[in-house]
Amino acid sequence: MVILSKPAIEQFSYIRNKQPAAALFPPLIPVVDLSKPDSKHQIIKACEEFGFFKVINHGVPMEFISRLESEATKFFSLPFCEKEKTGQPKPYGYGNKRIGPNGDVGWVEYLLLTTNQDPNISTENPEIFRAALNNYMAAVKEMACEILEMVADGLKIQPRNALSKLMMDEQSDSVFRLNHYPPCPDVLQSLNSNVIGFGEHTDPQIISVLRSNNTSGLQISLKDGSWISVPPDHHSFFINVGDSLQVMTNGRFKSVKHRVVANSVKSRLSMIYFCGPPLSEKIAPLPSLMRGDQQSLYKEFTWFEYKRSAYSSRLADNRLTHFEKIAAS
Ligand SMILES: C=C1C[C@]23C[C@@]1(O)CC[C@H]2[C@@]12CC[C@H](O)[C@@](C)(C(=O)O1)[C@H]2[C@@H]3C(=O)O
Numbered sequence: 001m002v003i004l005s006k007p008a009i010e011q012f013s014y015i016r017n018k019q020p021a022a023a024l025f026p027p028l029i030p031v032v033d034l035s036k037p038d039s040k041h042q043i044i045k046a047c048e049e050f051g052f053f054k055v056i057n058h059g060v061p062m063e064f065i066s067r068l069e070s071e072a073t074k075f076f077s078l079p080f081c082e083k084e085k086t087g088q089p090k091p092y093g094y095g096n097k098r099i100g101p102n103g104d105v106g107w108v109e110y111l112l113l114t115t116n117q118d119p120n121i122s123t124e125n126p127e128i129f130r131a132a133l134n135n136y137m138a139a140v141k142e143m144a145c146e147i148l149e150m151v152a153d154g155l156k157i158q159p160r161n162a163l164s165k166l167m168m169d170e171q172s173d174s175v176f177r178l179n180h181y182p183p184c185p186d187v188l189q190s191l192n193s194n195v196i197g198f199g200e201h202t203d204p205q206i207i208s209v210l211r212s213n214n215t216s217g218l219q220i221s222l223k224d225g226s227w228i229s230v231p232p233d234h235h236s237f238f239i240n241v242g243d244s245l246q247v248m249t250n251g252r253f254k255s256v257k258h259r260v261v262a263n264s265v266k267s268r269l270s271m272i273y274f275c276g277p278p279l280s281e282k283i284a285p286l287p288s289l290m291r292g293d294q295q296s297l298y299k300e301f302t303w304f305e306y307k308r309s310a311y312s313s314r315l316a317d318n319r320l321t322h323f324e325k326i327a328a329s
Pocket residue numbers: 091099100101102104112175177201202203204205274310311312313314315
């Protein structure tokens with residue numbers, strides 16, 4: 001349960017339920033069948049048009065998904081005093097309503113973990129939770145690697161592991177997150193408005209691999225600034241282009257702005273693997289993507305420098321602005 005005190009109620013953001021133009025004729029979210037020979041072309045198109053797509057025939061065993069979902073459900077059903085024994089997110093740990101260190105809040109509780117250390121989660125049976133996490137993360141990492149190799153192939157980048165090696169590196173700074181959005185009580189669902197579960201933002205990493213139960217809530221922003229709802233599909237995965245991939249493609253792919261709205265009836269559980277590079281990695285446009293005298297849109301920076309700056313930003317900030325080159329007039 002998300003713990004709610006009276007003054008905290010006032011902190012939540014709402015969005016008006018006005019119908020954006022795109023909501024009348026929403027474009028279909030691209031679906032990529034990873035078992036099809038032309039999937040790499042579909043991936044490139046989806047990354048250019050939406051920065052977002054759904055993946056089917058992904059090869060992640062349903063058994064791993066269900067086991068982690070069941071362990072996560074058990075964890076979030078524990079009394080608050082048990083869950084908080086995991087420790088507050090600094091940046092890893094158990095968090096409730098507060099997202100990040102700079103005052104963002106949402107109708108959500110979560111576990112934020114690094115992928116290269118065994119987590120210390122306070123549950124009745126941490127070994128079983130850990131095994132479920134490890135199986136799931138290993139299978140999702142393999143799928144993400146395959147997707148990044150298809151991206152490299154589709155963009156004719158050599159070698160084909162130029163992107164995937166960053167997240168496969170032993171030192172990779174990847175992050176895993178379990179989000180639980182309890183049903184939001186009527187008192188908070190004021191007339192014709194939605195309560196924000198997770199405010200709008202882009203993900204900082206290369207790509208993020210998201211899977212949720214069958215409860216809706218996720219929305220993505222289109223190029224025209226309108227928002228569309230992503231129909232949930234618990235058998236599939238959703239891929240977000242992150243800020244790092246935007247830079248590595250020199251803006252050809254755009255990181256997708258997304259958010260989650262709370263549901264008044266059902267709880268939403270999501271699990272997200274954020275594929276990050278090693279901290280020392282330079283994030284810059286890939287030389288093979290630069291044509292002729294094309295210039296980098298970004299100043300040089302390492303993932304460490306980007307993260308340090310990201311952690312002093314608010315969720316909705318454009319974290320890349322700080323690293324953009326000022327265009328010469
Ligand atoms: C407000 C914040 C939370 C966040 C760190 C930040 O200062 C800005 C980026 C946020 C974000 C969004 C995507 C992921 O959920 C996340 C783990 C990440 O890498 O960047 C979160 C950070 C967080 O919750 O710590």
